[in-house]
Amino acid sequence: xxxxxxxxxxxxxxxxxxxxxxxxxxxxxxxxxxxxxxxxxxxxxxxxxxxxxxxxxxxxxxxxxxxxxxxxxxxxxxxxxxxxxxxxxxxxxxxxxxxxxxxxxxxxxxxxxxxxxxxxxxxxxxxxxxxxxxxxxxxxxxxxxxxxxxxxxxxxxxxxxxxxxxxxxxxxxxxxxxxxxxxxxxxxxxxxxxxxxxxxxxxxxxxxxxxxxxxxxxxxxxxxxxxxxxxxxxxxxxxxxxxxxxxxxxxxxxxxxxxxxxxxxxxxxxxxxxxxxxxxxxxxxxxxxxxxxxxxxxxxxxxxxxxxxxxxxxxxxxxxxxxxxxxxxxxxxxxxxxxxxxxxxxxxxxxxxxxxxxxxxxxxxx
Numbered sequence: 227x228x229x230x231x232x233x234x235x236x237x238x239x240x241x242x243x244x245x246x247x248x249x250x251x252x253x254x255x256x257x258x259x260x261x262x263x264x265x266x267x268x269x270x271x272x273x274x275x276x277x278x279x280x281x282x283x284x285x286x287x288x289x290x291x292x293x294x295x296x297x298x299x300x301x302x303x304x305x306x307x308x309x310x311x312x313x314x315x316x317x318x319x320x321x322x323x324x325x326x327x328x329x330x331x332x333x334x335x336x337x338x339x340x341x342x343x344x345x346x347x348x349x350x351x352x353x354x355x356x357x358x359x360x361x362x363x364x365x366x367x368x369x370x371x372x373x374x375x376x377x378x379x380x381x382x383x384x385x386x387x388x389x390x391x392x393x394x395x396x397x398x399x400x401x402x403x404x405x406x407x408x409x410x411x412x413x414x415x416x417x418x419x420x421x422x423x424x425x426x427x428x429x430x431x432x433x434x435x436x437x438x439x440x441x442x443x444x445x446x447x448x449x450x451x452x453x454x455x456x457x458x459x460x461x462x463x464x465x466x467x468x469x470x471x472x473x474x475x476x477x478x479x480x481x482x483x484x485x486x487x488x489x490x491x492x493x494x495x496x497x498x499x500x501x502x503x504x505x506x507x508x509x510x511x512x513x514x515x516x517x518x519x520x521x522x523x524x525x526x527x528x529x530x531x532x533x534x535x536x537x538x539x540x541x542x543x544x545x546x547x548x549x550x551x552x553x554x555x556x557x558x559x560x561x562x563x564x565x566x567x568x569x570x571x572x573x574x575x576x577x578x579x580x581x582x583x584x585x586x587x588x589x590x591x592x
Contacts, residue, residue, distance in 0.1 A: 232267060239277040249281040249386075279384065367401070370394040371412075373542025376518075381406075384419035385426065390518050392447070392539055413445040413539070415519050418460075432484055434465045442476075443516050447539060456481040456504060456515035469495060479504050481515060522562040523569075530555045530579070530590070537588075541566045548591040552579050 230238060239245050248260040264274055371377040371389040379387045379395065383403035387395060393412025401407060403419075406426040418426045420439025428435040430446035432453050440460020446453045455464055457476040464482055466472045472495055474482050483500045504513060514524045523540060525533055531553035534545040543566065547553050555577045561569050566588065570581050581590045 232270070234270075234273075236273050236277050236280075239274070240280050245277070246281055249278050275384065279380070367397040367399075368394060369397075381419075383421070383426075386417040388415040388519055390414065390539065391542055410444055410446055412447055413443070413518070415441075415443045415516055417441050432467055432486060434467065435462055436465070437462045445515075450535070451486045453484040453486070454481060454515070455484075456513070458513065458516065464499075466499070469498075472499070474499055474501060476501070517560075522560060523564075525557055525559050525561075527556055527558050529553060530557065530573075533557060533573075534590070537566055537569070543583075544587040546587060546589050548589055552590060552592050555579065 230242065245260060264271075267274070369377065369379045369387075369389065371391055371393050373392055376391060377389045379389065381387065381397070382401070383406055385406070389395065390413035393410070393414055395411075395414060396409040398405070398407045403421070404424045406421075406424060407429070408427070409429045411431075416426075416428070416437075418437050418439050418441070422438050426437050426439075428437075428444055430444065430453055431448065432446075433455070435442075435444060435455055437460065440462060441458040442460070442462055443456040443458070444454070445456075455462065455476065457478055457480050459478045462476050464474045464476065464484075466484070468486075476482055481502050481504050483502065485498050485500065487498065504515060514526060517524045518540070523536065525536075531547060534547055534553075537543075537545045557573050557576055559572065559576075561572070564572075567583070570588070570590075573579075574581075579590055579592060581588055583589075
């Protein structure tokens with residue numbers, strides 16, 4: 227992987243395929259590589275952040291990102307051609323220097339305009355208009371991924387949120403870079419912009435999660451009895467709504483599983499708030515909890531009843547298990563870019579069962 231020069235231009239960084247993958251969070255190797263590179267260039271932090279924001283803007287509508295980057299590259303190439311033409315005329319006589327300087331100024335101005343216009347149209351295509359922003363300040367803003375695909379959202383404070391399928395976030399009407407508060411239903415991966423003076427708060431049905439600047443995943447589907455908070459890096463504090471005053475502070479590589487189960491005064495809170503370590507040391511198995519961001523599903527010795535819930539959230543189709551015995555069948559495996567039919571067929575090989583699909587529903591039986 228080739229590193230950019232330390233005096234890189236922002237446009238060079240934006241058009242770097244590896245840097246784009248880092249911004250999208252699709253490769254753990256890229257993430258480690260670019261994080262190390264960025265940490266060694268504190269003097270270019272502002273430029274790097276601006277490049278990340280532009281890539282994330284392009285990513286809001288995934289289908290158009292490649293075309294938009296292509297358009298930017300073409301604009302940058304036109305700038306390079308103009309510079310080359312200008313440099314080739316250095317041997318002209320002094321008599322024409324004033325004229326050449328004028329054309330050089332005009333040509334560079336034209337190149338700058340090409341790039342600025344390209345960025346302007348990208349921003350117009352992907353950022354809310356002033357009219358929309360004025361409306362959003364008066365009411366809560368809702369982002370929803372639906373059942374078809376995942377969605378990436380870039381907030382005004384620079385925080386990047388990737389929503390899993392069938393998930394949504396609501397922003398408070400007064401959300402600003404100094405008052406950062408959202409509500410989550412479903413699952414989302416957060417890259418929170420660091421600001422020690424202004425914590426970022428994620429509300430779920432049972433917990434409040436307060437962070438300063440970090441990467442973490444929250445799974446809080448309404449139909450699930452378990453809410454999971456998985457910390458990749460940084461520091462988060464999880465406060466219980468049901469048990470006021472009870473908080474859990476997570477360290478990197480830790481996961482908190484909150485179990486919404488009946489409890490009495492004799493039930494230890496540690497059984498309700500279970501903290502465990504995340505295993506990401508195995509080859510091709512980095513952080514099972516965020517595999518969905520990379521379009522990969524990992525099943526680790528799980529009963530078919532739990533797998534059915536994953537399939538419903540992943541593919542947006544109802545999965546019904548008709549026989550109680552089948553629910554207890556356990557499976558392990560890693561699936562990447564597979565259809566639900568191919569996944570079920572692969573599971574059948576390990577421990578046989580029957581399934582049929584009809585009327586937007588899959589029924590599994592013995």
